[in-house]
Amino acid sequence: MSARKAVKPLRSIAIFGAVGALVAGIALPAFASSKPSEAAPTTLQQLAAVDAQSLVVASQATAAPLARGTFSATTPEEIAKKKAEEAAAARAAAAASTASTTSSRFNTAGYALTSPGSGEVRYPLPMGSWNVSRTVGGGHNGADMLAPAGTPIYAAAAGVVRASAESIGGYGVAVMLDSVVGGQRLQTTYGHMLYGSRQVQVGQTVSAGQLIGYVGSTGRSTANHLHFEVWINGGLVEPMSWLSVNAG
Numbered sequence: 632m633s634a635r636k637a638v639k640p641l642r643s644i645a646i647f648g649a650v651g652a653l654v655a656g657i658a659l660p661a662f663a664s665s666k667p668s669e670a671a672p673t674t675l676q677q678l679a680a681v682d683a684q685s686l687v688v689a690s691q692a693t694a695a696p697l698a699r700g701t702f703s704a705t706t707p708e709e710i711a712k713k714k715a716e717e718a719a720a721a722r723a724a725a726a727a728s729t730a731s732t733t734s735s736r737f738n739t740a741g742y743a744l745t746s747p748g749s750g751e752v753r754y755p756l757p758m759g760s761w762n763v764s765r766t767v768g769g770g771h772n773g774a775d776m777l778a779p780a781g782t783p784i785y786a787a788a789a790g791v792v793r794a795s796a797e798s799i800g801g802y803g804v805a806v807m808l809d810s811v812v813g814g815q816r817l818q819t820t821y822g823h824m825l826y827g828s829r830q831v832q833v834g835q836t837v838s839a840g841q842l843i844g845y846v847g848s849t850g851r852s853t854a855n856h857l858h859f860e861v862w863i864n865g866g867l868v869e870p871m872s873w874l875s876v877n878a879g
Contacts, residue, residue: 746785746840750879751812753840755787755821755859764856767869773820773860774870780825780855782846787819787861787874788812789839792831802858803850806831806843812877815863822858823849 746753761778765771790810799805802822806829810817825847831837848855861870 743783744842745838746783748840748879750877751839752788752874752877752879753785754874754878755785755819756782756846756857761857763871764854766871767867772867773822773858776857776859777854778846778856780845780847781828782855782857783842784821784824784844784846784857786837786839786841786843787859787878788817790817790819790837792833792835792837793818795829795831795833795835797826797829798850801851803852804829804844804847805850808837808843816865818860818862820858820860822860823847823852823856825849 743757746755746757748754756776756778760782761776764775764777766774784806786808788808788810790808792806793809794805794807797804799807799822802820804824804826805820805822806824807818807820810819821844823846824844826849828845828847829843831841831843837843846855846857852858859870861868861873863873
């Protein structure tokens, strides 16, 4: 009976020992396999995978500043503007060249610097050198005085040059004067002059009968003539009638 009692504790110890060995045999290898190996080398694939996760967001990115001066044009609008500026410069250079070439033909020594006559008002062309092809009417604001190319043009009255240019709309090469005659404001226009033939500039004071240019056919013109306009106190006046009454 006592021997049987002694056998029971021994049997229990043996069972616990077997269970412990079983647990150790299963748990320890699993723990060992789950622990990363520090000595294992890192492969290229692993490095690539790590790098692939590195992103630079917009707030962290910085772009090198671009020097705008290194570009001639950056937008279609700027390119078009540049081309327009170059074309305008080329036209201006061509006009200047033409004017320079043409002006050399006009030696004023061969012409009277003042028109014959007297008084505050003079005929703009020498008498006998012209005839009128048409005058005011039908949307035409002046008298067309047909004359040979190069015929001298004179100021109809003393005044100040308001405009003087190689191109003024349909007038072509033209001069415009502001005057006061008999207490009235007088504006006279001289259109279609030869290129380079203008003898006065804007702001210049001229006297009645002073040489201001030469007859041509520039602008909206089909023949050599002087387009002569007269405005008094802002109203259009028929030029030939006004000249016949006032010119001395």
